[in-house]
Amino acid sequence: MALEITHLGSGSRGNATLLQTEEAKVLVDCGFSGRQMERRLEQINVDPKSIDAIILSHHHSDHAQGADIFRRRHETKLFANFTTCAHLGYDPVNQCRIFDALERVQVAPGISMLPVPVPHDGADNVGFIINSGSNERAAIVTDLGEPTDELMHHLKGCAHISIESNYDVKKLAFGPYPPSLKSRISGRGGHLSNQQTADMLAEILGPETKSVVLCHLSEKNNAPHLAESETLFRVENWEGDLRVSTQDVPEFSHWVGQSEAELISQ
Ligand SMILES: [Zn+2]
Ligand SMILES: [Zn+2]
Numbered sequence: 001m002a003l004e005i006t007h008l009g010s011g012s013r014g015n016a017t018l019l020q021t022e023e024a025k026v027l028v029d030c031g032f033s034g035r036q037m038e039r040r041l042e043q044i045n046v047d048p049k050s051i052d053a054i055i056l057s058h059h060h061s062d063h064a065q066g067a068d069i070f071r072r073r074h075e076t077k078l079f080a081n082f083t084t085c086a087h088l089g090y091d092p093v094n095q096c097r098i099f100d101a102l103e104r105v106q107v108a109p110g111i112s113m114l115p116v117p118v119p120h121d122g123a124d125n126v127g128f129i130i131n132s133g134s135n136e137r138a139a140i141v142t143d144l145g146e147p148t149d150e151l152m153h154h155l156k157g158c159a160h161i162s163i164e165s166n167y168d169v170k171k172l173a174f175g176p177y178p179p180s181l182k183s184r185i186s187g188r189g190g191h192l193s194n195q196q197t198a199d200m201l202a203e204i205l206g207p208e209t210k211s212v213v214l215c216h217l218s219e220k221n222n223a224p225h226l227a228e229s230e231t232l233f234r235v236e237n238w239e240g241d242l243r244v245s246t247q248d249v250p251e252f253s254h255w256v257g258q259s260e261a262e263l264i265s266q
Pocket of ligand 1: 143
C-alpha cells in the first residue's frame with residue numbers, strides 16, 4: 001500500500017516522522033513536547049487521535065520526550081526495545097510493546113518495520129526499514145557514529161531514505177563546542193558528518209532510490225546548503241529527489257517510490 005512520509009521536524013531540539021497509508025498512521029520517534037506534537041500534526045491536518053502507534057529509535061529526549069504523554073492523551077500504542085523502555089522508566093507490559101533487533105515488528109495494520117542496530121553513545125539505537133506491503137521499502141536512520149555493513153546492506157535498494165547528516169567537519173572543528181564534546185560527536189558513538197553521509201549515499205544510491213531526506217542537521221555545526229552540496233558533490237548519476245528536513249516545521253512529504261515531493265503550504 002502506498003506510503004507517505006512527512007518529517008514533522010528534525011534536529012537536536014526534536015525529531016518525529018509521520019508515516020501514513022490509507023489504513024494506518026505511525027510516528028517514528030516523538031521528540032517534541034505533547035503540545036508541540038499536536039500542533040505539528042494539526043498543521044498537516046492530522047488528528048492526533050488517528051495515530052495508531054509510536055515507535056522509538058532510542059531513549060534520548062530529542063527522540064522520545066513526548067512519547068509517554070502522547071500515548072496517554074491519545075491512547076496510542078507505543079513500541080520500543082527493552083533498553084530504551086528501561087531508560088525511559090516505562091513498564092514493559094502496560095506502557096510499551098518491546099521489539100527485538102532484526103525481528104520484523106508489525107507496528108500497525110499494513111505497516112511493518114525491521115529495526116537495525118546502529119552504534120550510538122550509551123543508547124541501544126536502531127534505524128528502521130519500513131515495509132507497507134508493496135515492493136518498495138523506506139528507511140529512517142539517525143544518530144549513528146559510523147555506518148555498519150549490516151545497515152548498508154539494508155539501505156541498498158530502499159525507495160526512500162531519510163538519513164542524518166549531522167555536522168560539517170570544518171564547522172565542528174572550528175566551532176564553539178569544547179574538545180570533549182567535539183570528539184564525542186565525531187566519534188563512533190556520535191553522529192554522521194556530511195561527508196560520511198555523502199560517502200554512504202554514494203555507495204548505496206541507485207535507480208531504485210527515488211527520494212532522500214537529509215535530517216538531524218546540527219544548528220551550530222551545519223547548514224542545509226552544506227549538507228546538500230556535500231551529497232550532490234559525492235553522488236554521481238543519481239536523479240532522485242534530495243531534500244533537507246529542518247527543525248521547526250513540516251515542509252514536504254514524499255510518497256515512497258515517487259521522485260517528487262509534495263510541498264506543505266505554511
Ligand atoms: Zn541520540
Ligand atoms: Zn538525536
